[in-house]
Amino acid sequence: MSWRDPAPGEREAGERSWKTVREAFDERIPASRRHDWRLFAIAAVAAAILAAALSPPGQAVFGSLRDAVRGEENAKPALFSLPAPGRLLVNSAQGAWVVQRDGSKRLLGGYREASWSPHGLYLVAIHGHELRAIEPDGDRRWSIGRPDLALPRWSSFGRQDERVAYLAGETLRVVDGDGSDDRLLAPRVARVAPAWRPGTHVVAFFDRTGEVQAVDVDRRRTLWRTRLFAAEPVLLEWSGDGTRLLAATRSELWTIDPEGRTVSNNGVGGRPVAASFAPRTHRFALLRWFTQQRRSGVEVVAADRLGKRTRIFAGAGTFGAVAWSPTGRWLILDWDSADQWLFIRSAAVRKLVAVSNIEENFGPDASPAGWCCP
């Protein structure tokens, strides 16, 4: 025997233990950075919310602490301005809001699930049983009537020849950017937003069997399909340069190249909720929800090496959405449970601006849907 010999079960125990240690690491709230006293204050409030949520009086205590969050002196009482150039699109139960850099905003009443066209000239959104392309001031360009509409997305072709993909019931359909040639693309797809590869008319989607498919919509040709062995698909998102596709399921992340080959694959503790690629990079912000801890986290992940994740913020309750500013210097985080949005400057969290009273200012279920185009 040598002291260097492995002990019985050493390797297997190591693999089991690494999973446990990784989960504990995922669930921790990192300490605040030096000089980042605002982040510390918010994390402390997050911990208070968590404690309140877990206490016997339950919701009543939780509600009073939410009020305390609103009264946090470092949080602005309303969104007075955006910290970076561009316009923010917000979906809420009242409709779609377009917020300008100076904080002025317009409500497009009755619209839901709005998203930007590539240069922010138009929005596509659902109004009742109609899919509509509208200008940011509300002027309607075209509409299509269909039942059970969901998740419309503009392509990002870039030469004024765009397409819109959307779900109608279990089907995926495509219509040209001028409202013509509405057609069926796939008969049975998962309830996940389709993702256009930038610079092309290729759209990726999850089918009902859990496969990811990429289809050239003009040639009506499937370019590739890949099975991820996943029970529950959650999201698809292309990097801005169109060379990386992020596919997330309830428990795993995949990065796929334009030929359908896996670049990286990694398990995640906690359920992925939303993701957004930083402009001109292969890094994306990922929101995750930890059910047992009733806590959420946002981290920046390297698409080419999915294990390389840097936690930038965590808090009690749910986070709803995340979006980068057009320059990639700011991140907006929808902290749903705290009724706040946080503007976080860069992954290094050098600056954090909190805005409260989101529901009062934008209506229930208000969530950022895109920060577009200076």
Next chain:
Amino acid sequence: MAGSHGDERAWIRGAQQGTETDLESLFRHHWPRAYRAAYLVVHDSAAAEDIAQEAFLAAVRGLDRFDRRRPFGPWLHRIVVNRAIDWSRARTLRREVGEGALAVVAASDRPENPHSQSLASALAELSPEHRAVIVLRHLLEYTPGEIAELLGLPRGTVNSRLRRGLDELAQQVEQDVR
């Protein structure tokens, strides 16, 4: 084992900033010796796994307070070895009150492996305190002075335990060889 002290500092800094791959590097660098040390003190795979894993969980919990100028290994090994000694003492007490089933479980936990052979078997015959100092000295390669600091013992006690433990170990190995 790869990984200089510089690497380790970088891993700790990265883990403190939330980078999972750095924590994984730290874990994979230290796991074999942490588990092996626990195993050689407790002679029970499941207990060794629990002890080593709990030490790493304690490291995660204390990550933000950890001074990365200090080496990580001694901090981790202190937790591992002290918990392993506590576990062994508790098992000895249980045996004294007649829980024979534990002996059966322990006996069944001996797969074919160098550690199940003469030296490891001989080590199992020593007291937990003697096992601990021998493991710290010869597996983890700490000096007697460092062991004294890790276990909170006078250096003389460490030296005498080492001497007595190694003598007993030699006798046991000799008997096994015969």
